[in-house]
Amino acid sequence: MDSTSILINIRKILRSVNLESKRIQKEYGISIPQLLTLSYLNTQPEFKATHKQVSSYLNLNSSTISGIISRMEKKSWIARIPDPKDRRISYITLTAFGQKLLSETPQLMHEQLAAKLEKTSPEKVKELESAFELLIEFMGIKDVDASPLITVEEINSDI
Template sequence: MNYAEILINIRKIARSVNLESKRLEKEYGISIPQLLALSFLREQEHYQASHKAIKDFLKLNASTVTGIITRLEKKGMVAKLPRLNDKRVSLITLTARGAELLKATPHPLHQQISQKLQSLSVEELKQLNEAFQSINDILKIDIIEDDAEVDAGN
């Protein structure tokens, strides 16, 4: 195997994610990061989380997450609730509209992959994780910084 085959495989992965993102946007009017944020909120106590908790879960920078939350708020999928003990900090909460959208949308691509990964042995998972970490190191991927690339949803 040469480096061209590796690049082709990386491109296949990127294309698959891009196609899934476009499909979600077309069918449901939501981007993958927006869907992941809604899914995260659904799993939280009282369907609420701080901006930082969402940022940490998505592994994105603060300004990108602010854009995601703002777009979701404009669509009525989330609401910002001021914290009782500190009005400067808001909790992001899933609305009924956001919960309904989650019921209508299929499992995100990452959940489909997660289900398939469960069939792998611990050793296979370790090897796969190490391979992806090597790719991330080669590409110097840590936290995605570009709002336009991450959350094109309106």
């Protein structure tokens, strides 16, 4: 495999993520970060979390999370609930509408990958991880801040 093949394979990965995001947006009217927010809330005790917890989970800045939350609240997928003990804190809570949408959406590409990696031998996973680390080193992108997930917004903002 020469360097052109490696670059083509990287483009395939990026294009697949981009196409998945566009398909989910078109078919279900929800962005990947919004869907990830719903998924996160669905796993939390009492289906709620603070703004800071959501921001930390998605590895996105506070202003980006504020926009995501506002759009989701307008669609009634989530609700903001003030903490009765401390009015300065509010929780983002999954609503019945949000839970219904979540149950209708397909498993995301990164979830499918995670499931396959869990079934792969630890040696193969380590080999794959080492290959990515080497590629990152060769590309000089070791210090690039990265969310655990790639979103269309990130791809478009880097263009």
